[in-house]
Amino acid sequence: MTSKTQIQRLMSDVQDPSDFPQQSEAPGLRLLDSALRCTICSELFDGPVTLKCGHCFCSLCIRQALAEKQECPACRESDVNEGHLRKNPAMEEAVTAWKECRPYILRILDENSRRVQVESSRPAKRRRLHDESGSTSEIICVESTASQDSSTPTHSEQAESDTPNSNKKDTQSARPDDLIDCPLCNKRVKFKDINRHLDKQCRDEPEPVRSSSKSQWDSILGSKSKVQSSNKRQKERVLPEDVDDSLPTKSYDTLRDKAIRDLLHEHDLLTTGDRKTIVARHQRWVIIYNANLDKTHKMRKSLTSLRRDLRDWETQQKNKTKHDLPDPTAYQIQQKSEFDMLVEAARPKETSSAIRQTLSRHGQTELSDSSRSRTKSLSPAETVIIVDCEGEI
Amino acid sequence: MDARLRRVNKEIADCKKDRTSNISLELIDNSPFHLRGSFPGPEDTPYQGGHFEVDIIIPDSYPFQPVKMKFLTKVYHPNVSSASGAICLDILKDAWSPVLTLKSTLISLQSLLCSPEPNDPQDAEVAKHYTTSKGSFEETARYWTHIYAGGPGAKDPKGSKNIRDEVAIAGLENAHVDQFEGLGFPRNKVIDVLRRLNYRGANVAQISEDRVVEELLKS
Numbered sequence: 265m266t267s268k269t270q271i272q273r274l275m276s277d278v279q280d281p282s283d284f285p286q287q288s289e290a291p292g293l294r295l296l297d298s299a300l301r302c303t304i305c306s307e308l309f310d311g312p313v314t315l316k317c318g319h320c321f322c323s324l325c326i327r328q329a330l331a332e333k334q335e336c337p338a339c340r341e342s343d344v345n346e347g348h349l350r351k352n353p354a355m356e357e358a359v360t361a362w363k364e365c366r367p368y369i370l371r372i373l374d375e376n377s378r379r380v381q382v383e384s385s386r387p388a389k390r391r392r393l394h395d396e397s398g399s400t401s402e403i404i405c406v407e408s409t410a411s412q413d414s415s416t417p418t419h420s421e422q423a424e425s426d427t428p429n430s431n432k433k434d435t436q437s438a439r440p441d442d443l444i445d446c447p448l449c450n451k452r453v454k455f456k457d458i459n460r461h462l463d464k465q466c467r468d469e470p471e472p473v474r475s476s477s478k479s480q481w482d483s484i485l486g487s488k489s490k491v492q493s494s495n496k497r498q499k500e501r502v503l504p505e506d507v508d509d510s511l512p513t514k515s516y517d518t519l520r521d522k523a524i525r526d527l528l529h530e531h532d533l534l535t536t537g538d539r540k541t542i543v544a545r546h547q548r549w550v551i552i553y554n555a556n557l558d559k560t561h562k563m564r565k566s567l568t569s570l571r572r573d574l575r576d577w578e579t580q581q582k583n584k585t586k587h588d589l590p591d592p593t594a595y596q597i598q599q600k601s602e603f604d605m606l607v608e609a610a611r612p613k614e615t616s617s618a619i620r621q622t623l624s625r626h627g628q629t630e631l632s633d634s635s636r637s638r639t640k641s642l643s644p645a646e647t648v649i650i651v652d653c654e655g656e657i
Numbered sequence: 658m659d660a661r662l663r664r665v666n667k668e669i670a671d672c673k674k675d676r677t678s679n680i681s682l683e684l685i686d687n688s689p690f691h692l693r694g695s696f697p698g699p700e701d702t703p704y705q706g707g708h709f710e711v712d713i714i715i716p717d718s719y720p721f722q723p724v725k726m727k728f729l730t731k732v733y734h735p736n737v738s739s740a741s742g743a744i745c746l747d748i749l750k751d752a753w754s755p756v757l758t759l760k761s762t763l764i765s766l767q768s769l770l771c772s773p774e775p776n777d778p779q780d781a782e783v784a785k786h787y788t789t790s791k792g793s794f795e796e797t798a799r800y801w802t803h804i805y806a807g808g809p810g811a812k813d814p815k816g817s818k819n820i821r822d823e824v825a826i827a828g829l830e831n832a833h834v835d836q837f838e839g840l841g842f843p844r845n846k847v848i849d850v851l852r853r854l855n856y857r858g859a860n861v862a863q864i865s866e867d868r869v870v871e872e873l874l875k876s
Contacts, residue, residue: 278663278666278667278670280667280670280671282670282671282674303755303756304720304755304756305660305663305664305720306663306664306667306668307660307663325755328721329721329755331721332721332722332755335754337754337755337756338754338756340754580659
């Protein structure tokens with residue numbers, strides 16, 4: 265019972281290609297979603313990199329995989345190492361765009377299927393429901409465009425690059441003081457004045473050209489220089505974090521503890537812990553640091569958040585390995601009697617005839633191997649129980 | 658949520674949604690890292706009709722380290738320990754790749770049942786049986802599928818599900834066992850020795866009766 269609810273709870277959080285309808289209903293959507301996922305973590309690519317065989321993975325995933333074994337996880341091409349990784353910014357862009365439109369497409373699909381339901385059942389009651397969904401969708405829509413703005417080219421850039429005939433876009437993005445083309449006379453008119461201009465049938469005093477162009481240039485230059493300066497400021501601020509050189513992997517065996525601690529200190533990392541801990545910490549740091557560099561600038565995390573990631577990772581590791589024995593020899597002495605019993609049970613020739621008979625009557629092949637491997641993982645009490653069971657058989 | 662848990666969740670969900678592969682995954686206790694997988698025995702093999710369960714433990718460094726799998730159902734197969742269920746399969750050891758999933762690994766186990774690899778055995782005696790007399794091996798494997806994996810009965814229906822024929826489980830012939838039992842040795846001892854000597858098929862002619870008696874006296 266508990267396991268069932270747990271699975272349901274776990275599954276509610278899962279996002280995967282099966283969120284989309286089957287190939288027959290929505291051709292390509294599932295395939296698209298799975299094509300944009302890393303086959304190691306099955307998430308949408310995060311800092312995608314390509315190996316020399318052309319297979320693509322998240323930078324963090326493949327760096328971890330290469331630390332274990334130097335081959336491509338997908339095609340097993342051998343002799344690949346971190347030096348072969350190449351950024352894949354095109355894929356990263358595709359993933360960013362897909363992340364943005366994924367919820368939107370899902371919503372449209374959902375609405376579509378609901379509409380089909382509505383049409384096939386009583387219309388009067390369902391229409392209201394439909395309206396409701398329509399209004400909520402509008403809200404989401406606004407949100408999504410808002411978030412789009414932050415990651416797509418800024419307005420000023422758009423206005424500069426847009427051609428005059430993309431009128432609709434102009435009016436949408438124009439501010440009251442922006443100059444736009446009058447649709448009738450093609451004169452440049454301030455956006456806030458366009459209605460008056462049209463009411464007077466294009467016969468109002470045109471703005472003095474010089475001043476308008478000057479103000480235009482001013483605004484362009486002004487805004488540009490402003491942008492430049494702000495960029496510069498940003499760069500200056502980011503600069504220490506914005507070094508593009510990846511960290512080299514170290515051969516820790518040749519380094520003293522002090523040297524490793526110095527390496528950690530260089531990056532403002534904790535230097536506490538025994539040798540194993542600090543080596544693991546530095547290895548992990550190199551991986552996440554280099555993986556971060558494989559992302560485009562605007563997607564990169566700050567060093568502070570990387571340090572936080574490292575801390576989180578370490579606490580996770582601690583939780584996982586807390587079953588490690590602090591003192592193996594003491595444990596060995598303490599458990600000696602149990603070990604002796606297990607060793608006894610594992611030796612068929614020297615076991616009591618009763619155990620051997622039950623085992624052999626049961627048709628066990630490979631007696632020595634079997635009983636050894638079996639008893640290894642069990643406490644003596646469990647072994648006895650198992651032998652009993654088999655006796656009954 | 659850490660990456661391992663996210664991935665395992667997806668894999669469980671994927672198995673739930675996939676109706677074509679016939680592979681199922683369920684939690685054993687409350688941890689999503691200890692699972693029980695199961696799959697039907699492949700068709701046109703002695704394992705056909707059986708339902709095979711596998712114990713799955715997902716290590717801390719999954720998917721960068723292989724999952725630990727062993728059969729919970731007893732299987733008579735050269736690459737599966739007939740006693741512990743331990744599996745000898747390269748992708749569970751050094752040929753593991755992080756792009757493999759629980760589902761694909763279980764499918765690999767299924768195909769391992771189709772194509773035994775006696776040259777790299779997990780269970781040496783079963784492998785010997787397989788190489789000496791494939792027919793007799795298949796009969797035993799079918800019998801094990803019937804007894805342990807709920808497969809259809811073996812070709813002679815005299816052994817009902819509850820009474821397990823130890824001679825058949827060991828893959829021996831009743832006549833041989835009776836022969837040495839007639840000499841005054843206990844039956845289970847005879848089965849044990851004959852199985853160890855691989856007293857099956859063409860091998861019978863090569864092993865003299867004296868040799869068998871010698872072994873029987875030794876044990």
